[in-house]
Amino acid sequence: MLPAFVVFAVFVIAPMLDGAWISLFQWDGVTVGRYVGLQNYRDIVNDPAVRTAFEHSLVLIVFYAALPIVIGLVLTAALSHARVRGITAVRTVIFLPQVLAAVVIGVAWKWLYDPQGPINSFLGNIGLSSLERPWLGDFTTALPAVGVIGTWVTTGLCLVLFMAGVQRIPLSRYEAARVDGAGPVREFFAVTLPGLRNELAVALSLTVITALRAFDIIFVTTKGGPGSQTTVPSLLIYQRAFVTGQVGSAAAIGAIMGAIILGLAVLITRVVEERT
Amino acid sequence: MTSSHARSLTAVLVAAILALMAAACGSPGSSNGGSAASGLASTSFDTSKKVTITMWDTENSPGPSKALNELISQFEQKYPNVTVDRTVKNFDDYMATIKLAASSDNAPDVFQGNEGSVDQALVKAHLIVPLDSLAKAYGWDSRFGSSAALNPLRWSADGRHWGTGDLWGVAQKAEVLGVFYNKATMQRLGIKVPTTFAEFEQSLATAKAGGVPPIMVGNLDRWPMGHVFMVLQSRFDDPTAIANWTYGRPGSTFDDAGTRKAASILEQWGTKGYFENGFNGVSQTAAAARFGKGEGLYFITGPWENQTFAGPLKDGVGFFPLPSVDGSAGAPTTGSLSLPYHISAKSQNKAVAAAFINWITDPHAAGIVISNGDLPAATPAGASVDPQSSLESISQAWGEKSKAGTLTPYLDWATPTMGDTLFGGLQQLSEGKVTPDQFAAAVQKDWEKAHS
Numbered sequence: 149m150l151p152a153f154v155v156f157a158v159f160v161i162a163p164m165l166d167g168a169w170i171s172l173f174q175w176d177g178v179t180v181g182r183y184v185g186l187q188n189y190r191d192i193v194n195d196p197a198v199r200t201a202f203e204h205s206l207v208l209i210v211f212y213a214a215l216p217i218v219i220g221l222v223l224t225a226a227l228s229h230a231r232v233r234g235i236t237a238v239r240t241v242i243f244l245p246q247v248l249a250a251v252v253i254g255v256a257w258k259w260l261y262d263p264q265g266p267i268n269s270f271l272g273n274i275g276l277s278s279l280e281r282p283w284l285g286d287f288t289t290a291l292p293a294v295g296v297i298g299t300w301v302t303t304g305l306c307l308v309l310f311m312a313g314v315q316r317i318p319l320s321r322y323e324a325a326r327v328d329g330a331g332p333v334r335e336f337f338a339v340t341l342p343g344l345r346n347e348l349a350v351a352l353s354l355t356v357i358t359a360l361r362a363f364d365i366i367f368v369t370t371k372g373g374p375g376s377q378t379t380v381p382s383l384l385i386y387q388r389a390f391v392t393g394q395v396g397s398a399a400a401i402g403a404i405m406g407a408i409i410l411g412l413a414v415l416i417t418r419v420v421e422e423r424t
Numbered sequence: 425m426t427s428s429h430a431r432s433l434t435a436v437l438v439a440a441i442l443a444l445m446a447a448a449c450g451s452p453g454s455s456n457g458g459s460a461a462s463g464l465a466s467t468s469f470d471t472s473k474k475v476t477i478t479m480w481d482t483e484n485s486p487g488p489s490k491a492l493n494e495l496i497s498q499f500e501q502k503y504p505n506v507t508v509d510r511t512v513k514n515f516d517d518y519m520a521t522i523k524l525a526a527s528s529d530n531a532p533d534v535f536q537g538n539e540g541s542v543d544q545a546l547v548k549a550h551l552i553v554p555l556d557s558l559a560k561a562y563g564w565d566s567r568f569g570s571s572a573a574l575n576p577l578r579w580s581a582d583g584r585h586w587g588t589g590d591l592w593g594v595a596q597k598a599e600v601l602g603v604f605y606n607k608a609t610m611q612r613l614g615i616k617v618p619t620t621f622a623e624f625e626q627s628l629a630t631a632k633a634g635g636v637p638p639i640m641v642g643n644l645d646r647w648p649m650g651h652v653f654m655v656l657q658s659r660f661d662d663p664t665a666i667a668n669w670t671y672g673r674p675g676s677t678f679d680d681a682g683t684r685k686a687a688s689i690l691e692q693w694g695t696k697g698y699f700e701n702g703f704n705g706v707s708q709t710a711a712a713a714r715f716g717k718g719e720g721l722y723f724i725t726g727p728w729e730n731q732t733f734a735g736p737l738k739d740g741v742g743f744f745p746l747p748s749v750d751g752s753a754g755a756p757t758t759g760s761l762s763l764p765y766h767i768s769a770k771s772q773n774k775a776v777a778a779a780f781i782n783w784i785t786d787p788h789a790a791g792i793v794i795s796n797g798d799l800p801a802a803t804p805a806g807a808s809v810d811p812q813s814s815l816e817s818i819s820q821a822w823g824e825k826s827k828a829g830t831l832t833p834y835l836d837w838a839t840p841t842m843g844d845t846l847f848g849g850l851q852q853l854s855e856g857k858v859t860p861d862q863f864a865a866a867v868q869k870d871w872e873k874a875h876s
Binding site: 169176180181264281370372374375390391393394 | 704
């Protein structure tokens with residue numbers, strides 16, 4: 149185990165500590181940094197832009213985590229007991245977004261959302277042209293539009309996790325439920341859902357972390373706009389580290405994000421995972 | 425894992441972490457720039473020694489990139505002992521990495537910077553050398569219209585005062601913002617090229633009534649509306665005041681009557697529907713491509729888009745600077761020397777680097793740049809440009825305004841965060857989400873925070 153620990157220490161722990169160290173400085177990335185202690189953290193806590201960015205992350209959690217999990221559960225309940233032909237093909241297609249590079253996804257969806265693009269054309273063709281919008285440029289729809297991209301990306305992961313998990317639930321439990329007179333909905337809540345607790349914990353952890361870390365898709369589509377409607381903490385980190393020369397502040401946001409993500413992961417695992 | 429094994433593993437881990445911490449302690453960053461360029465005033469270098477100079481630039485558009493490659497091979501033919509190693513990146517990637525590259529031990533000998541915070545960082549960190557004596561030897565101070573044209577490239581040696589002091593870079597290209605127009609659409613609408621600002625606004629209303637998007641803009645990218653605003657501001661605000669504010673002179677303000685007037689005109693254009701439908705959701709590349717295909721009457725941008733329009737539209741696209749209020753010529757507009765080339769303080773071949781920079785910015789090079797469809801800073805020699813083309817109008821506008829010294833700088837140079845604040849604010853202003861007063865106040869607040 150020691151070699152693995154060494155690799156882990158060098159590539160994960162050391163940079164983490166280095167980043168935490170840098171967060172105590174005011175540094176432009178080139179000249180010598182100036183030690184300021186916890187000033188960066190104090191500034192960040194009082195900065196409305198950072199607060200707004202974290203609020204947007206919470207919205208993205210709904211789209212990246214909550215929605216895909218619900219969709220995954222519904223699809224699992226529907227597909228796992230049905231003898232549908234080509235179910236593997238359906239599962240593969242839904243999972244495909246997971247293997248695409250985020251930049252590719254962002255560019256493709258930017259085209260889909262273009263005011264003269266396929267989505268608006270489709271709406272116009274089915275008589276809903278009143279719904280046509282400049283999706284990524286509209287102040288109300290920009291964040292949900294970016295969120296929908298996230299839903300599209302992570303639903304496949306949830307579906308695959310849950311369908312695999314359902315296979316592990318002993319058939320005897322389903323039979324027992326049926327004997328007690330349970331319909332499909334009752335069966336789902338009494339047998340399927342509790343049986344999927346471990347998979348739920350994994351899915352929730354992965355999708356929530358993806359939501360909080362989301363950068364590529366936003367950077368490629370809206371760069372945080374319109375105005376600041378789609379700014380997220382990772383975008384602020386990029387801007388401060390590479391554009392405005394506030395590397396210490398960027399490191400501080402990173403440290404805060406890391407702490408939040410770690411806390412959430414521990415919480416999810418504690419609450420949702422089945423105690424063995 | 426047994427508990428004693430676990431204990432010793434923990435001990436190893438803690439020791440490793442402590443060792444790493446000790447090694448990493450110390451302030452990040454370094455203060456070693458390169459050697460000063462003392463005595464760097466000669467225009468000749470040893471032509472017998474084999475030398476390779478590295479160059480970084482962000483001229484990735486096909487036209488300017490081809491021009492640079494042509495100039496590089498000509499330079500290598502002129503000086504067979506010299507090889508030029510070129511690296512080119514797109515603008516965002518380039519600006520995110522150039523400061524790091526410049527501070528490394530293998531810093532490129534010649535590289536582009538950007539007026540404003542990038543150049544300031546390079547000057548403050550002693551990563552580039554001042555070029556005044558070279559400018560005198562090579563004649564750079566008289567090459568670009570008026571000596572005022574070089575002001576955006578001047579910084580005090582400590583990097584705290586801008587627009588005055590030593591000269592730190594020289595540019596190959598120039599930019600002047602104005603109105604590209606579709607000649608056929610203009611004729612079809614029964615409009616003539618406007619000569620006053622009122623006529624220009626009238627033409628917007630006529631186009632809108634005729635079902636033509638008056639001004640195409642791809643503002644999903646955020647910065648395009650910045651250029652529309654800047655030419656408006658230069659029409660109604662004092663150019664010296666604009667320059668002073670951008671250069672950070674104490675006591676300057678963005679929140680003045682001229683700026684608020686320009687902001688309220690832009691807001692009206694937004695609410696009257698003078699921009700194309702959904703403009704805040706259309707990318708610049710998409711909007712420019714649509715204009716090139718004949719959509720829209722006007723596109724307010726700079727020479728870098730000229731090839732995008734003139735490629736498909738050829739002589740069907742024209743260019744005029746935004747007309748003045750009273751119709752007089754020589755009105756101020758936004759423009760400047762483009763991204764400057766610097767000599768690295770760490771370069772071992774500064775004389776060769778200087779000769780190369782001279783080669784790519786002189787009138788001969790300007791001729792090659794303009795033949796490739798972009799606007800050079802120096803007056804081009806030995807190139808003929810179609811007199812009917814938009815490029816010819818752009819070239820005339822640049823020549824006239826750079827000589828008169830009536831060019832205003834780009835506002836987003838003012839602070840490192842100004843791009844975000846200004847462009848984000850314009851997205852809100854153009855949709856009526858903030859008032860002109862709120863917009864101006866927010867921008868001024870950003871400026872004051874950076875200059876406190």
